[in-house]
Amino acid sequence: MVSPLFLLIHAFKCQNPCFSVSGNNYLWQLMVGGQWLKIENDHVIETHYCQPGAKGITINTSIGKVFIDFDELKTDSAALKVRRLSFVPQGQAEDIAWYYRDDDLWCEYGSQSSNMSSTSIHSKDIEMHFSQNPRGTIQFTIGLTTYSLDFYTMTQINLATGSCRDVRRRPKFTLNDVGAVQLGSALQMLSLGSQPQWQFEGHSGAWYKFKHRYGTLTECSLNSNEIERKYQQNPTDCITFTVNGYPYKLDFASMIQINQTTNYTRRIRRMLV
Template identity: 45%
Template sequence: MAAAQQSDSECSSTSGSDLSDSSHSDEDSDVDVSCQSQGKPCKYYNKGHCEDGSRCLYLHVCEYALKGNCRYGSSCKLNHPTGGKGSSHGSNLPSNQSAKADIKLTNGQLYQWQLNDGKGWKDIDQDHIIEAQYCLPHTKSIKIYNTPYGAVSIDFNRMRVYGKSLRVRRLDDGNTVWIWYCSLSRKWRKYGDKDSKGNTGPVKSSDIEKKFQSNPSGSFNFNIGSDTFEIRFREMRQLSKKRKRRVTRRPVYRQQAGTGVSQVGSALQNMSLGTTHKWQYEGHGGKWHEFKQGSGTTCSVSSDDIERKYQQNHLGSMNFKVKGQLYKLDFGAMIQTNLSTNKKRNIRRV
């Protein structure tokens, strides 16, 4: 199987009191955060499709499984709740709606990504590439090529397949360490990290995860000074009186046996057959421009140069010059910085 990835980025490196509010409104301030449906199954999901996906305020589970009378049992195509009345089988709830999969791997693997076309779950080869991308908080999706179903695009946030009658799930051995991130100034920031002054954030990612494991439909509250904040798991939002922020939950990458750094790099190159990745920076008016070298341009690197460096380390960085000025590309944050003026621009890989 060959595959390629496209990462949509919003990453972070700030922390501590940065979680608190300011006078600005967040880009998600128009989101309806009313919670009026706890414990109720989504009727659209049960009919086959819910357009709201992970934003839906209703449970994406089989309504009959909740009642304990699903006649399809383990062959049911809908999600069954963990520890519920219905027949237990491999849950496919999005990562923001399910604490753990019902089925744990017992074959020595740390994790396994699978697809289901209605005829049972099938393992995805070289899924450590998918896992590596999934562990990055800014990566929204991945595209897999040369599968029996053609090109398959997986939405990480909603844990679903775009445009195909396929289901996707991630199983693990039950020992995954989950990290919680908050969106701040279009970057993802890990809860509990130290800020620029060396102060540790008021809440740890492990504290949030513990609460989430106990009740994936609940919330986590904490204070910064006199301000109170609430993380609503089903909405994946952090709320306060002044602002709403997005949050996400991603695993810490664990290396499967036989998938070292060199193997991962080789697999990424092999999985990119049949597709070419281009690197772009965001210019004035939100217009995107490709990095080009030669042919009258003054940029010292090409899109291919950037891609080769990225393959070596997805969280690394590289420097280049334009008209004699030095710039830095931060792959983890997907940001370009002019090291003379400190002006920053968004970059992307398409």
């Protein structure tokens, strides 16, 4: 396993509540000795925090190794506190996504799940209810089934069967002043407890894992693990493969899949599950 990322912490006092010094709409800080200190290169933390499958991140700082728990926004050190500040223009709200775990994937509410069912409620609807009562519940339907979402326990319950799924609330990551090469290099240095998984976007907007599908019209010559090995070698490179004999290319820098016969493109993504 590679070493955890070394992140510097600098003293920083927020003078203006409308923006951060980096120009981003977020700011990660650690409290050290009673003072909140800015974490340099906090875009690395942010990009993983925005992934619903990421449970946390381990970093090395000038005061020792620290694990940041994303679900509870706390560290494993009694002496260190962590917080994430959000900066949005007055009258606007941060773009928040709500996800539920569908088998081994995290699906955003409103998108189609692996069984091709879509929810009757979207992230913005859930966020509106959450802002009004962060410990409340709401009900919605998927197909003919009614579910309850409990904000306090962060779970989704099937009211007919009682089965339960985990739920997560995460901001959507926006790349501002961080280049793809810089970000990709930084991501390779992270020590995370989650498994990377590569997915492509289907026609319906649902996301599917790259995997071998032998003997089908979607037979693929590579799988998610093979893509990850190539990505670790160079996060701005490309990789070629075939689907049912037709040539395709994955562009890591642009995060797209290209049909080299038709030039049709699809979005791809790297999730932590």
